[in-house]
Structure formats: structure tokens, C-alpha cells
Amino acid sequence: MKDGGGGEAPAFERLLREHARAMFLLADFVLHDRGAAEDATQEAFVIAWKRRDSLKDAAAFVPWLRRIVLRECFRWRRHRFFHVFGLGDQVVAVPQVDGAMRIDLARAMRRLSPALRAVVFLHFYEDLTLARIANDLEVPESTVKTRLYEALRRLEGLLPGYSTSESGDGA
Amino acid sequence: MSEIEERIRRYAHDRAGALTEADAAALMTRAMVRGGGRRLAHHLLNAVAALILVIVVIVGAVVLETQIHWFRQNSHARTARNPLPPIPSEVIRLDDPSVGPGLVIPYRLSDGRALPSRPRWTLPGNRALLLASSSDCSETRIRVVDSATLQDTQSTVLLTGCYDTPVILSTGTVLLAHHDFVNANLTQFRDLGAVSYDWSSGRIVRSYPELSVAFVPGLASPDGAVLYTLNPFVSDTRLDFTDLNTGIRLAHISVSLMQAGLSPGGLALSVDGRTLYVNEGDKLATFDARTGAPGPSVLVSVGAKASTSFLPRWLVPSLDDADAKEGFEPDHGISVDPQGRWVALIGADDVNTAGVWIVDTKTLSVLRHFRAPAGAGGLSFSLDGHLLYLLAGQNVLDVIEPSTGRLVKEFVPIAYNGQFLGIAGVGRN
Numbered sequence: 209m210k211d212g213g214g215g216e217a218p219a220f221e222r223l224l225r226e227h228a229r230a231m232f233l234l235a236d237f238v239l240h241d242r243g244a245a246e247d248a249t250q251e252a253f254v255i256a257w258k259r260r261d262s263l264k265d266a267a268a269f270v271p272w273l274r275r276i277v278l279r280e281c282f283r284w285r286r287h288r289f290f291h292v293f294g295l296g297d298q299v300v301a302v303p304q305v306d307g308a309m310r311i312d313l314a315r316a317m318r319r320l321s322p323a324l325r326a327v328v329f330l331h332f333y334e335d336l337t338l339a340r341i342a343n344d345l346e347v348p349e350s351t352v353k354t355r356l357y358e359a360l361r362r363l364e365g366l367l368p369g370y371s372t373s374e375s376g377d378g379a
Numbered sequence: 380m381s382e383i384e385e386r387i388r389r390y391a392h393d394r395a396g397a398l399t400e401a402d403a404a405a406l407m408t409r410a411m412v413r414g415g416g417r418r419l420a421h422h423l424l425n426a427v428a429a430l431i432l433v434i435v436v437i438v439g440a441v442v443l444e445t446q447i448h449w450f451r452q453n454s455h456a457r458t459a460r461n462p463l464p465p466i467p468s469e470v471i472r473l474d475d476p477s478v479g480p481g482l483v484i485p486y487r488l489s490d491g492r493a494l495p496s497r498p499r500w501t502l503p504g505n506r507a508l509l510l511a512s513s514s515d516c517s518e519t520r521i522r523v524v525d526s527a528t529l530q531d532t533q534s535t536v537l538l539t540g541c542y543d544t545p546v547i548l549s550t551g552t553v554l555l556a557h558h559d560f561v562n563a564n565l566t567q568f569r570d571l572g573a574v575s576y577d578w579s580s581g582r583i584v585r586s587y588p589e590l591s592v593a594f595v596p597g598l599a600s601p602d603g604a605v606l607y608t609l610n611p612f613v614s615d616t617r618l619d620f621t622d623l624n625t626g627i628r629l630a631h632i633s634v635s636l637m638q639a640g641l642s643p644g645g646l647a648l649s650v651d652g653r654t655l656y657v658n659e660g661d662k663l664a665t666f667d668a669r670t671g672a673p674g675p676s677v678l679v680s681v682g683a684k685a686s687t688s689f690l691p692r693w694l695v696p697s698l699d700d701a702d703a704k705e706g707f708e709p710d711h712g713i714s715v716d717p718q719g720r721w722v723a724l725i726g727a728d729d730v731n732t733a734g735v736w737i738v739d740t741k742t743l744s745v746l747r748h749f750r751a752p753a754g755a756g757g758l759s760f761s762l763d764g765h766l767l768y769l770l771a772g773q774n775v776l777d778v779i780e781p782s783t784g785r786l787v788k789e790f791v792p793i794a795y796n797g798q799f800l801g802i803a804g805v806g807r808n
Contacts, residue, residue, distance in 0.1 A: 221411065229403035233395045242398075246406055253410035313390045332384065333391035363383060 220260045223269055231277045237329040238281045238322045248280040271344035278326055316366035324359040327352055463787050464780060467761055468808040471768050474801040481509050483803045493795040498526055500545050506532055516541040516559040523578055536581040544596040548603035552577050556592040587626050598646040607646050607655055620671045630671025635659055645712035650719035658713040660727030663738050677743050679726050679736040711757055711801050716764035721781055723767055725755040737781050747784045757801035773798040
């Protein structure tokens with residue numbers, strides 16, 4: 209990435225710091241494991257730093273970084289064998305102190321695949337439209353739609369007490 | 380928005396609230412100070428750890444297998460309270476084809492020595508039969524000699540044609556296979572059946588043109604009235620019962636033989652002479668020795684119970700073949716305890732059947748099974764039936780206690796300049 213003044217590295221670092229929490233949140237939601245999310249995010253930042261020259265347009269920074277974070281999240285999942293055996297980075301689970309509803313939802317969320325959780329997060333937390341998510345993740349919009357539908361269907365099955373119909377009260 | 384969508388939204392925000400800007404900033408700082416080499420080191424560490432893990436598993440498996448093997452070898456010796464039985468003063472008659480078909484090598488157990496060759500076919504009165512056919516089958520020289528000195532005890536007899544594979548009958552005659560060649564370059568063999576030869580008078584007393592015992596001698600009943608043959612070299616291989624008084628075939632029975640290696644096979648009679656045992660390689664079949672009526676059979680196969688049965692053969696080290704003497708010869712792949720309690724047989728060279736099987740004749744069930752790591756070349760019970768002699772490979776003789784499976788003694792290697800292919804019987808020292 210060029211900023212025109214020869215100071216591309218500080219500018220890139222500034223951008224990274226600006227979006228660090230958002231990326232950490234994304235990783236945390238996708239992996240549902242804070243320690244793992246720290247690892248994946250940190251690894252993603254290192255990769256992003258090394259590949260910063262490949263980013264031609266600063267406006268595309270967020271989706272570009274988001275893809276790297278997600279890729280690291282999925283990679284971490286594939287290589288968890290070594291983590292299980294204690295051969296990888298230390299993973300520390302953060303105890304959850306929540307109400308019954310949140311515990312139910314957390315359990316249900318863990319039953320979803322990381323790809324489904326990613327779409328759920330981007331849609332319901334980041335408030336991105338399906339088209340925007342598709343654009344950022346470089347997948348067809350129909351795929352995003354299918355994943356979101358699939359996530360809601362599964363959550364409905366896992367949380368029978370909740371309705372997927374419109375409540376009308378906005379609650 | 381549905382209720383569940385609203386819950387998800389709230390859940391995501393709650394979860395996000397637990398992660399502060401400071402957490403992210405710390406993460407960012409750690410990432411910025413990390414060198415790229417750490418990832419490589421991380422992968423290298425994982426690869427090395429995986430390699431060490433694999434080596435540990437392999438070494439562990441080898442150690443475990445060795446311990447199991449040792450335990451199996453020694454379990455009987457450690458648990459049995461009775462002392463090992465003494466080695467009897469007996470001589471094992473071992474087959475060495477290089478000394479000729481009419482001779483065997485006696486192996487004396489008392490001092491573990493191979494003695495000078497002795498005649499194979501012994502006759503009453505310490506005499507023995509020696510046969511020598513010319514290579515073109517123009518004549519056969521038949522000698523009756525003193526079994527100790529090999530001096531002729533009567534005049535040599537010359538017969539036209541080839542006569543060999545004798546079966547000594549209790550009637551004072553010898554059954555000889557008769558054959559010759561029909562072409563000058565000696566490539567076309569002609570089976571002429573068998574003859575009954577009176578060795579004391581030196582005359583052929585009867586011919587059996589339909590009885591084929593070429594290459595593979597039969598087994599005679601104790602009274603010499605019936606001959607049992609199982610000849611794989613004829614077109615219609617069956618178990619045949621032939622009445623030697625009339626020459627009539629009494630039974631023509633289909634049997635299945637596992638043609639795997641040379642070890643399995645063989646016929647043997649029970650001590651009372653009423654039951655004929657046939658080693659089919661994967662089972663011990665029984666027949667009424669008079670009528671040929673089939674009796675119960677005993678499967679000698681570990682089958683699905685074998686821990687190694689699913690493995691390819693090359694992975695199982697205990698299945699070495701021994702170059703054994705032709706297994707279809709009576710008594711070479713099977714032996715009956717002289718007291719009639721057990722039948723020992725060599726299983727076919729297959730993962731599930733290889734090794735030595737001892738069958739209890741009363742219950743007709745497998746009493747013991749043990750592998751012969753170097754391959755089983757031949758077996759025979761001792762004269763009192765308390766011990767089993769097993770030729771393991773070509774030059775190892777194991778003495779085994781059949782009732783416990785204990786290895787009483789192992790003669791290894793037998794001091795002899797040659798290779799043994801079977802056990803031709805047991806005699807007094």
C-alpha cells in the first residue's frame with residue numbers, strides 16, 4: 209500500500225491498529241475461543257504486515273484484512289491437532305459468566321461451523337448487507353444467503369424456545 | 380426482525396463487549412514485534428514433535444511385540460510346576476534327499492549327534508530293503524541287507540523296469556510302484572501300477588495294474604489287507620481304499636487339499652487301526668478305515684480369532700516356509716501318539732493355518748497350536764507318546780511336551796553337513 213509520501217509502513221500500522229478490535233471480535237466469534245482467536249488474529253496481523261505491498265487500494269483494506277483473519281481462523285481449526293497435544297500456542301479459555309439465554313446461545317453457536325458463524329457475525333453484529341458480505345468475502349451472494357439461512361435454521365433447531373418469526377416489537 | 384435474530388444480535392454485542400480496545404492493542408503490539416521466523420519455527424517444532432511421536436509409537440510397538448513373544452515362549456515354562464520331562468534315549472530318523480531315497484540319517488538325542496546313514500525300509504529280523512533302479516528303467520536291483528552292517532543277507536534280485544516307493548506290508552510282502560519310459564529320450568513316463576513283491580523269495584506274487592502309487596507311497600492297514608492312497612500326481616486325485624487281497628477299489632473319496640507349500644498332508648491310522656486321519660492342511664478329516672465312511676473333522680484354523688489374520692502374509696514373520704519332504708507321503712505331515720491320545724499335524728502355509736496343531740482324539744478338538752517360526756519340516760511323536768519331535772526349518776530339532784506345549788529342549792543347529800527335509804520315524808537308540 210502506498211500513501212504517496214514514502215510513509216506507507218506507519219500508515220499501514222495505523223490502519224491495522226484502527227481495525228484490530230474489529231478483527232479480534234470477528235475471530236473470537238468465528239472460533240468461539242478467546243485464546244484461539246488471539247492466536248489467529250495475531251497470526252493474521254503478521255501476515256497482513258508482510259503482504260502489505262499487495263494491497264493496492266486503501267479502501268479495500270477492511271475486506272482484505274477480514275479475509276486474512278478468516279483464513280487464519282479456518283487454518284487454526286485445521287491444525288488444532290497440534291494445539292490439542294500442547295504443541296502449538298497456548299490456548300486459554302475465558303470463563304463465561306452469563307445468563308441462561310446467553311449460555312444456551314453460546315452452546316448453540318459452538319455447534320455451527322466457523323463459516324456459518326462468520327456470516328452470522330458480519331450480518332448481525334457488523335450490520336453488513338448480504339451483498340456486502342459476499343463482496344468482502346469474495347463469494348457469491350447466494351452462498352452468503354444459504355449460509356445465513358442454514359445458520360438460522362440450525363439455531364432454531366438447537367434453541368426450540370425461540371421463534372424465527374417476526375416479533376414486531378423490535379426487541 | 381425475529382426473536383432469534385434479535386437474540387443473536389444481542390449475544391454478539393455482549394460477546395464483543397468482553398473484548399476491549401486494550402486487548403486488541405496488546406494483540407496488535409505482539410504481532411508487530413513478532414518475527415516471521417516464529418511461524419517457521421512453530422511448524423518445525425510441530426514436525427519434529429510429530430516425528431518423535433511416530434518413532435515412540437513404532438519403538439513401543441516393537442517392544443510390546445517382543446514382550447508378547449517372550450511371554451508366549453516362556454509362559455508355560457514359568458507357570459508349569461512339573462519339571463521338564465527327560466529326553467528319551469531315542470533316535471530320530473531324518474530325511475536328507477541327497478543321500479538317496481533308501482537311506483535316512485539317524486539323529487541320536489542323548490548326545491545330539493547325527494550318525495551314519497541307515498536304510499529307510501526296514502524288514503523283520505533286523506533286515507532292510509535297498510532298491511536301485513537304472514536311470515533308463517531297464518532294470519531294478521533289489522537287495523535285502525542286514526540293517527546294521529548293510530551286508531547282503533540273500534541274493535540280489537534283478538527286475539525289468541523301475542520299482543520304487545515301497546510299502547512294507549505285515550503279510551511278508553512289499554508293495555512296489557512299477558513304471559518305465561516309453562520313449563528313448565526318457566521323457567515319457569508310463570505308470571504300470573503296482574506289484575506285490577515277496578522279499579524272502581525274491582519273486583513278484585501279484586500285480587495291481589490299476590493301483591497308482593508312483594512317487595507317493597500309500598499307507599497300509601496293520602493287517603496289510605487295505606491300502607490307503609492319496610496321490611496328487613494322478614488325474615483324478617482322490618482318497619482311495621484298495622483291497623490288496625482282491626485288488627478291488629473299496630472307496631474313492633473326494634478330499635480337499637490345500638496345495639500350499641510341501642508341509643501339510645499325509646495319512647495316518649489310529650492306534651486301533653479303525654480310523655484313518657487325513658491332514659487336509661486346514662482340517663483334520665477322519666474316515667472309517669474299513670468302509671471309507673467319513674467321520675467328524677476338526678478345523679485347524681485360527682480364522683477370525685487370529686490377531687494377525689487380516690495382515691498380508693509378508694507382514695507376519697512367523698510364516699516362513701520350510702522345504703519339507705513331500706507332504707502327501709504318509710506320516711510326514713501328520714503323526715499319531717502311540718498311546719492314541721493325540722494327533723499332531725502341520726497346517727498349510729497360510730496365515731490362519733500355519734504351524735503345528737495337536738488334536739485331542741477323544742474330543743476331536745484342538746488341544747494346542749503353536750507356530751514354528753522357521754517353518755515346520757516334519758514331526759513325529761516319541762515312542763511312548765509323551766514328547767513330540769518337530770523339525771523346525773532344516774536344521775533345528777525341537778522337543779515339545781504336547782500336554783503343556785512346553786519346549787523341553789531345542790537342538791540347534793543340528794551338527795550335520797546337509798539339510799533335512801522331514802522326519803521319517805523314531806527308533807530306539
